[in-house]
Amino acid sequence: MRSSKTQFSLSLKLLLICLAFLFILFLVLRSSSQPSSHQIPPLFSSSSSSNSSDSDQTTCSQAPTCTKIPPSLAQAMVHYATSNITPQQTKKEISVSLRVLERKSPCNFLVFGLGHDSLMWTALNHGGRTVFLEEDKSWIDQISRQLPSLESYHVVYDTKVSDADQLMEIGTKEECKVVGDPRFSKCGLALKGLPNEVYDIEWDLIMVDAPTGYHDAAPGRMGAIYTAGLMARNREQGETDVFVHDVDRTVEDKFSKAFLCEGYLTEQEGRIRHFTVPSHRTVAGRPFCP
Structure with missing residues (x-):
């Protein structure tokens, strides 16, 4: 698995960057297709206002985590972008x-x-x-x-x-x-x-x-x-x-x-x-x- 220290392959870098871009694009499209947590609740909602507030807070607190780049992907991007080993x-x-x-x-x-x-x-x-x-x-x-x-x-x-x-x-x-x-x-x-x-x-x-x-x-x-x-x-x-x-x-x-x-x-x-x-x-x- 170990290889000689030569110039890192540009094509492999492009492959990893493209994968990262596609993953981020998927997350953005998914998040944009979901209803906003700040929308006004429907007039005939059967849930109480306190329950709606709790739900909104939960959605808001979870949203940033869902749209982050996975740590393993972020680490890989940095590692290979700064490496000179193929x-x-x-x-x-x-x-x-x-x-x-x-x-x-x-x-x-x-x-x-x-x-x-x-x-x-x-x-x-x-x-x-x-x-x-x-x-x-x-x-x-x-x-x-x-x-x-x-x-x-x-x-x-x-x-x-x-x-x-x-x-x-x-x-x-x-x-x-x-x-x-x-x-x-x-x-x-x-x-x-x-x-x-x-x-x-x-x-x-x-x-x-x-x-x-x-x-x-x-x-x-x-x-x-x-x-x-x-x-x-x-x-x-x-x-x-x-x-x-x-x-x-x-x-x-x-x-x-x-x-x-x-x-x-x-x-x-x-x-x-x-x-x-x-x-x-x-x-x-x-x-x-x-």
Whole structure:
């Protein structure tokens, strides 16, 4: 999720500013369509004058709060407008997840990785819960000092990219096709050391953009991809949108196709793939991959 310090993308700034403008315009139009709190009450109102006064005071006191920019959006606008660091995903790649968030937010959004785009994801999911899982404890501390509103947890991975072929073979075993809570899975690919609440929540969106996977000694995303798919299949009903970034790399390419399934592939833009994985608990006998 971390990227080199280069010039911030103008197109991404424009995207965020446009979103903010549209949100403010929506609030203004909504507030203007509502009756004014200072209108004279109707002559034949059945309520007493004291009740009308109380109602007017309540409306007046609530109106300013309703028309404010959400704190998460305001913070994101300031952060990115004053930053010279570019998020790793391109505008087109971000737009893939944005389209789903526009439809589903506020929702539960789990992100493997904590980075310079984390505040953006939180702002785009305003009113929902966005949780970040990060392997680097010192990086969490650094980001938390800058952006204390983000909800992040430290995760320890016990795999390496060099183990990918062996883990792929493990993933073909029958125990890895069993749908259930990852904490109790017998599959060697399932991540069992995540915070308990991560397993207890049904995630509407899951973004796999970590852990580090660009060299052999790095943890790799084998377990994260498999576990994301298992969580999606194990939800009680509905479907989960799962995104995998860096699919131009071997691990992300092969593991996403194998465990999120090409049959569930909805879209690919650049280096990001979008899978829509349905619940397997609502249809008896549904195969692991369609």
